[in-house]
Amino acid sequence: MTDRVEGREKVTGQAKYAFEYPAEDVAYAAAVQASVGKGEVAAVDTEAALRLPGVLAVLFWENAPKLGEVSDGELALFQSPKVSYRGQFVAAVVGETLETAREAARLLHIEYTEETPDVRLRADHPGLYKPAKVNPVFPADTEQGEPEDAFRDSAVRVDVTYTTPAEHNNPMEPHTTLAQWNDDGTLTLYDSNQGASTVQATVAKLFGLDPAQVRVVSPHVGGGFGSKGTPRPNVVLAAMAARAVGRPVKFAVPRQQMFATTGYRTPTIQRLRLGADEDGRLNAIVHEVFEQTSTVREFAEQTATPTRVMYQAPHRRTSHRLVRLDVPSPSWMRAPGETPGMYALESAMDELAIAAGIDPIELRVRNDTDREPESGLPFSSRNLVACLREGADRFGWAGRDPAPGVRREGRKLIGTGVAASTYPAYMPPNKATARAEPDGTFTVRIAAADIGTGARTALTLIAAEALKADLDQVRVEIGDSSFPKASVAGGSGGTAGWGTAVVRACEALRGMLNGSVPPEGLEASADTAEEIRAREKYARHAFGAQFAEVEVDADTGEVRVRRMLGVFAAGRIINPKTARSQFIGGMTMGIGMALMEESVMDAEFGGYLNRDLAQYHVPACADVRDIDATWVEESDPHLNPMGSKGIGEIGLVGAAAAVGNAVHHATGVRVRDLPITPARLLDDF
């Protein structure tokens, strides 16, 4: 139970985030967004803006420097007059002060040629296509057996369609960069990101630099949830603006602009067909997914992939179809794929349990499997059933009356629900160094990121254990691209990937130590690429079970989550204190997904309409009552030296289904379109 090592800095306001580094003679940028849904910038009248005292530069496609090519088209800032979606950055202003930059941005007059944007996702869109792969490298479609026939011949069938809306990550710290070009032509970026090495490599390509000429500094990052896993236009804009005015420039994307320019989760339409025998044993699973991407960049969310992992069934088909719309580019948001996919699968499992007259926990137990159904690989460990059983005990599931809509306390209808969770145990290759200092302490360096995950603390524990040293003898330094190259904080692979490199560097250092440390210190390094290539083949996944109790106001349709419990099996838990926070944090986001989060596309003009925190609701303190997370002991020798699986995302996976299933149990109404708002619920009351 170790406190966060940077806790004191964070509670005293001393932890510095990207916008907060002192820079001499700093200037401020403000960006202008396209006010049309599709078209071209026809003319930019800069006169009024440039006449404003304190305005240093206006940047747009005609005068912006030519950038190098990178795969993410969202980073080709001001490279053409084309407008691909409403809200795209089309110009920027640099001013002496924040106030001046903002005023000047308002004074820019931009004319457009306008076309009608195509922005509405639908399952019969003529532009739907099969992507070559889904994120990151999974096949778009898979099929085993004769799923259509098997479904048709099944004794118990569920054929339902769920939709999930676009959702925005909304980390509390906006996407921010302070860019500074140095006299020797190098570039220093104080940047809010989930991976300094990635930002370094991408920015070097964009600006024609050697990666060694770019330094990215990001020791503290105010959340990301995937949206800072890839570089965003803010880093390009700040670097471009700083070069244009010959001064350091700061730019933080205003909250309203984040909804168009910093990524979001695609909306999905998912048809689920489950066919089972009378005992609930699955015979056929068909999961068809329809989702959107932009015309700027293809992002194909891997929504049906958990369906390839969860349950036994001899006949199975999964598919993803994508349509390129005139919308901002969707991207990673916490557990991309698993989050919307498991919402649909685990809601459908609840419907199947009711159709078959079987307890929903028992249904999942009956369909458990010791081999990954599609690959046939053995699981390195799989404790889904243990999580369900443990959770049922702690939550008080026994004796639950399955009848929906029959428990009433005054105006409140009460119900409980359960859903399973899963997330892959990724382990990306990494490098790290470990140093023995002459004063008896150790310094471990890796370009990892702590976006609130507790990574710095977990890595300190891991290093101290590998070095057989006390915690206060070990200093772990992260968040700097000058440190050994590291993978992004993503895919819940940080602790496994970074941690293994840290262990190997520490082991190598111990091998070098023979009593005394020379005055210049001793340093060892590690690269885990080879070790990871040589791993045995196993299906490696974490599992979990989530339980929710809700009350629904029978008159207003308001839903409140009274209790929520998550039980997870994720290998060895490195630091119980921060791990519990990670799980609960994910579950809290799941309450938001279930009940409030929804980005509404303007069907006529394009662009997300509810682009601030007063209109895009995330859970507030009062929304989260009795919530807890725990885990079962899991020893898995096939993972990594720590024996750990990732825990950053699984807390969100299945959470919305547990709440939705509880709402159905409370009311008898099955809302299949998230979020479950009073309007949607009352519609069927």
Add this chain to the structure above:
Amino acid sequence: MDMPIYAEITLVVNGTGHRLSVDTRASLLDVLREDLGLTGSKKGCDHGQCGACTVLLDGRRANGCLALAVAHDGAEVVTVEGLAKDGRLSPLQEAFIEHDAFQCGYCTPGQLCSATGMLDEAEQGWPSAVTGDLGADTVLDDEEIRERMSGNLCRCGAYAGIVAAVRQAAQRREAAGT
């Protein structure tokens, strides 16, 4: 085109007086962060919707992003940097660490200033939307804490820890009779 208009004001921040020339469009938050280098107060939304910028303004919690600096000439401001005294953390700051009441830390300064102001409000008997008996003494149970802390969003979802931390600080304060 008009030049920006500047005004001379005085702010007492964390006990130190500052004579400042501020752009009349500048928010108190931006003056604290950009002019005074007190970057503990955070900008999450700049529209009074997230609470990351919460400071104590003349003893009451306020969103620094919604306060025009020029309108607060002579004000006393306490920011997160002013909560610890002589290097000693306040009971709330200690409780936040103990209960892991934060993850990324970006909302934390606002949560701490908000909780500091909230404990005073409760002690003075101010009711909230969930207070049943307006005549009775305020009892800071979990429901009251959650309600009163709902102006401060935390996307990491650290609310369970925040409520536990505030509850502990409230109980210790009551036990100490302060």
